[in-house]
Amino acid sequence: MAENAATMNEFLIKAVGLGAIRGERVLFSDLSVEAKAGEALVLRGANGAGKSTLLRMLGGLSRPDAGTVERPVRHHWIGHRNGLKPHETPRAHLTHWGRVWGSTADAIEIASHMGIERPFDVAGRLLSAGQKRRTAIARLLLADRPLWLLDEPFSALDTQGKALVTSLIDRHRASGGAVITALHGEAPFEASGEVQL
Amino acid sequence: MRSPSPLRAAFRQALGEAWAGGAGVLLPIGFFAGAAMLVPFTVGSEASQLSSIGTGILWVALALASLVSMERVFQADLEDGVLELWAQEETPLFLVAAAKIIAHWLVSGLPLVLLTPPIGIALQVDAGALVPAMLAYGLGGLAFFLWGGVAGALAASVARGGLLISLLALPLFVPTAIFGALATIEGPGGPSLLFLSATTLFALSIAPFAASAALRLAVD
Numbered sequence: 001m002a003e004n005a006a007t008m009n010e011f012l013i014k015a016v017g018l019g020a021i022r023g024e025r026v027l028f029s030d031l032s033v034e035a036k037a038g039e040a041l042v043l044r045g046a047n048g049a050g051k052s053t054l055l056r057m058l059g060g061l062s063r064p065d066a067g068t069v070e071r072p073v074r075h076h077w078i079g080h081r082n083g084l085k086p087h088e089t090p091r092a093h094l095t096h097w098g099r100v101w102g103s104t105a106d107a108i109e110i111a112s113h114m115g116i117e118r119p120f121d122v123a124g125r126l127l128s129a130g131q132k133r134r135t136a137i138a139r140l141l142l143a144d145r146p147l148w149l150l151d152e153p154f155s156a157l158d159t160q161g162k163a164l165v166t167s168l169i170d171r172h173r174a175s176g177g178a179v180i181t182a183l184h185g186e187a188p189f190e191a192s193g194e195v196q197l
Numbered sequence: 198m199r200s201p202s203p204l205r206a207a208f209r210q211a212l213g214e215a216w217a218g219g220a221g222v223l224l225p226i227g228f229f230a231g232a233a234m235l236v237p238f239t240v241g242s243e244a245s246q247l248s249s250i251g252t253g254i255l256w257v258a259l260a261l262a263s264l265v266s267m268e269r270v271f272q273a274d275l276e277d278g279v280l281e282l283w284a285q286e287e288t289p290l291f292l293v294a295a296a297k298i299i300a301h302w303l304v305s306g307l308p309l310v311l312l313t314p315p316i317g318i319a320l321q322v323d324a325g326a327l328v329p330a331m332l333a334y335g336l337g338g339l340a341f342f343l344w345g346g347v348a349g350a351l352a353a354s355v356a357r358g359g360l361l362i363s364l365l366a367l368p369l370f371v372p373t374a375i376f377g378a379l380a381t382i383e384g385p386g387g388p389s390l391l392f393l394s395a396t397t398l399f400a401l402s403i404a405p406f407a408a409s410a411a412l413r414l415a416v417d
Contacts, residue, residue: 059285062417077285081278085210087217099206100286 011036012073012147012178013058019066020053027053028197029066035147035178040169040189043182045197051182052080052151054197058180059149075147082136086125090116090135093124094142101143114138115164129156137165140172148172150181154188162188203288204296211300214273225305226312229262233316244321251320252330252381255313259334260370262309263341267362270301270346271353271408275415280353284416291409298346298408306342310335330381333393337377340397343404344369350411372396 014034020027027050035041043051056062058069059077084093094107111117114134119127127135133156140148148169154162166188169179181187215222236254237247274280274297283293313334314327348365352358373396379389 056417061281061284074287075285077282079278079281081276081281083278083282085214085217085273085277085279087214092213096206096210097282099209100203100288102202 010072011070013069013071013075013180015058015064015067015069017067018054018057018064018069020050020057020062021065022050022053031067031195031197033058033180033195035180037146037176037178038173039192040173040179040181040187042187042191042194043180043197044194049197051197054195055149055151055180055182071147073146075149076140076143076145078136078140078148078150078153080151082132083139084124084127084132084135086123088124089121090124090127090131090138091120093135094138097139098142103142105142107142110138110141113141113164115160130158130161133157134161134164137168140168146177148177148179150179152182152184154183203286204292207283207288207293208296208300210279211270211297212304215301215304222304222308225262225265226308228265229258229309229312230316232258232261233320236320248321248323251317251322252326253378254320255317255322255334256337256374256378256381258316259309259313259338260341260367260374263306263338264345264348264359264363264366266301266305267342267345267349267366268352268359270297271350271412271415272358275353275412280412280416284413289409290412291405294346294350294408294412295405298343298404301346302339302342306338307335310338326381326384329385332385333377333380333390336390336393336397337373340373340400341366341370343397343400347404347407347411350408350415353412353415369400373400 011034016032018031018033019029031054033041043054045051053062057064059075060069060071090111091107094110098105098107108117108120111120114137116131116134116138119131124132137153153165157165169189172179233254240246240250271280274283284290310331313331317327318324345362345366348362351365352361355361373393376389376393376396380387380393383389
């Protein structure tokens with residue numbers, strides 16, 4: 001958490017004057033987003049308003065049609081797709097990304113925390129949508145990264161899963177992290193701000 | 198990037214995926230052997246005629262077989278959302294693309310090279326020349342897979358990209374095919390083997406960057 005402490009009063013992500021064009025339509029323009037340690041921003045908007053597009057720009061996946069994104073810290077990404085391969089078991093998934101990130105975290109411990117210890121060795125194509133989502137979210141616990149970008153993190157999760165993810169978000173904020181989520185419906189955590197698209 | 202461990206992980210994941218698919222190993226082999234074995238039925242089984250075209254047939258079969266399973270290499274990553282994750286890593290995407298192509302070549306391409314001697318013998322090619330020719334087929338096959346990887350990356354977001362891959366990749370195969378065919382006729386030590394190596398090195402230096410640029414577009 002040393003990295004977080006050093007940046008306590010600084011932004012973890014700052015986007016200025018963002019604009020997106022899809023075809024001949026302007027999705028949004030002159031949008032500014034800033035998140036500091038401990039903050040949780042919720043991106044709001046109707047279907048097709050550009051929530052995912054904005055999140056992808058913040059994560060560096062899409063080039064903004066206007067504006068700039070500054071992201072001085074590393075971030076975690078939970079996209080609309082889980083990133084789990086059909087033949088990959090939760091164990092293989094967490095081991096793989098643990099290797100990529102040089103993580104020393106115990107995959108089994110993370111799995112039991114996420115409630116996926118039972119299907120831990122079941123191939124991805126045989127998992128339920130909620131189990132796949134839990135596996136993807138388990139990546140957040142593999143490496144300590146100050147910024148979380150989450151696209152509909154609660155989708156496909158049951159009540160207990162939602163409570164679990166809410167507690168992860170609360171804990172992350174308490175330890176100096178920031179979260180930006182694209183969400184439908186009520187946010188189960190206390191949002192520090194909303195971005196209306 | 199402090200250590201190459203992200204790349205090792207990418208390589209390992211690509212190997213695992215190629216094996217898990219099953220067809221990744223067997224499909225190109227079946228295609229390669231099948232295409233080559235069809236030739237005696239179409240041009241006649243006269244030994245002198247077959248032996249004069251045998252090495253060339255192997256090159257054509259190798260070029261086509263290298264494209265058989267290329268469609269899924271990057272498309273699967275795009276559909277799973279794995280590409281999104283790689284694209285946000287500090288590890289350069291061109292290195293990840295290179296690791297994936299090389300892993301795919303190891304699983305699908307190297308077996309083809311090992312198969313050239315038995316199929317060559319069936320095509321009446323001089324048995325003594327076949328083992329040295331494996332070096333040429335190996336170098337050429339690597340170039341084919343690298344260019345095929347670029348085409349596969351370009352076609353990753355296209356629903357039935359197989360045809361597009363062939364159209365994009367086959368013209369890029371031409372220099373490798375020319376020098377490869379000459380090298381197998383000349384035998385080792387000839388200048389064509391050096392030119393063949395040059396085409397492979399060229400592919401090795403260009404293809405990863407081209408593939409990663411295509412993947413950035415696909416993931417956008």
